[in-house]
Amino acid sequence: xxxxxxxxxxxxxxxxxxxxxxxxxxxxxxxxxxxxxxxxxxxxxxxxxxxxxxxxxxxxxxxxxxxxxxxxxxxxxxxxxxxxxxxxxxxxxxxxxxxxxxxxxxxxxxxxxxxxxxxxxxxxxxxxxxxxxxxxxxxxxxxxxxxxxxxxxxxxxxxxxxxxxxxxxxxxxxxxxxxxx
Amino acid sequence: xxxxxxxxxxxxxxxxxxxxxxxxxxxxxxxxxxxxxxxxxxxxxxxxxxxxxxxxxxxxxxxxxxxxxxxxxxxxxxxxxxxxxxxxxxxxxxxxxxxxxxxxxxxxxxxxxxxxxxxxxxxxxxxxxxxxxxxxxxxxxxxxxxxxxxxxxxxxxxxx
Numbered sequence: 001x002x003x004x005x006x007x008x009x010x011x012x013x014x015x016x017x018x019x020x021x022x023x024x025x026x027x028x029x030x031x032x033x034x035x036x037x038x039x040x041x042x043x044x045x046x047x048x049x050x051x052x053x054x055x056x057x058x059x060x061x062x063x064x065x066x067x068x069x070x071x072x073x074x075x076x077x078x079x080x081x082x083x084x085x086x087x088x089x090x091x092x093x094x095x096x097x098x099x100x101x102x103x104x105x106x107x108x109x110x111x112x113x114x115x116x117x118x119x120x121x122x123x124x125x126x127x128x129x130x131x132x133x134x135x136x137x138x139x140x141x142x143x144x145x146x147x148x149x150x151x152x153x154x155x156x157x158x159x160x161x162x163x164x165x166x167x168x169x170x171x172x173x174x175x176x177x178x179x180x181x
Numbered sequence: 182x183x184x185x186x187x188x189x190x191x192x193x194x195x196x197x198x199x200x201x202x203x204x205x206x207x208x209x210x211x212x213x214x215x216x217x218x219x220x221x222x223x224x225x226x227x228x229x230x231x232x233x234x235x236x237x238x239x240x241x242x243x244x245x246x247x248x249x250x251x252x253x254x255x256x257x258x259x260x261x262x263x264x265x266x267x268x269x270x271x272x273x274x275x276x277x278x279x280x281x282x283x284x285x286x287x288x289x290x291x292x293x294x295x296x297x298x299x300x301x302x303x304x305x306x307x308x309x310x311x312x313x314x315x316x317x318x319x320x321x322x323x324x325x326x327x328x329x330x331x332x333x334x335x336x337x338x339x340x341x
Contacts, residue, residue, distance in 0.1 A: 008289075008293065075233065076236075077232040077233050077235070077236040078232065079232070109220045109221050109233060109262065110233075110261070111236065111237070111240055111261050112260075112261050114236065114240075132260075132261065132262075132263060133262060133263025133264075133265065134220060134262070134263065134265075135263070
């Protein structure tokens, strides 16, 4: 009887410990992704597969491979995102599409109808996907909006921009990703 | 003709209140706000004033005025924000785990406690008769009584 109790308690404690450790490791990994990108470590971007905001298709992280990619996290209720949206759209038209650089807007923690209205208001023409439930934003360690990552053709982050990007900063990051160095 | 018009007017009068009732709010804001989470601040919606929480409140109020039920509003929010927007997980699927684990933990903990107490009681050595209280009416050991009397007498002598 005593042995059964001891084994039961030990198993329960072990299971609890595994759950806690996994939660801590997963949380610290997610928080570490932007910091590692900022430190120049070129961490691999977490994988994703999201439905487009208009619901007509999907975009996955694999689709970005082979091209430099600018991944912008935004939400319609975020005021700085309203300032940034026209800038991102302009950069997409001047530095993105003509140079084969993929731009992707990930709308997260947002009402879908609000996000669609936002895209229409600001005339966004680059691909937009919807992060239902915010799982991808969490996996990427996004803590505030907007946040932007620039990925090299291998899907590794070469730059991280917390807050509104500047045209100069984004161009420099794109050039760095294109140069591979 | 007049009779038909009167009948039509009567029908309209009967139907009109039903139509307006359909847009009557079906729930109170305070009730649903306490059952939802703010997706950006991880606190309950009624305790959050973040921009996202404000927008969700506005969305709820718009739907409430349209006569949506509380469940319809919750379903719409879960479709966009995922089940984490609910303060309490649904008692189905994986959400059931959140309800069962605490219940099992309490039941399991009580079972372990009861088992442990039973084990300790069974294994604990019998209390020595000399240490425990003598049963009522039982005679004390004469030798011990004699020693106690002698000790008390010596104490009395010392006090005198």
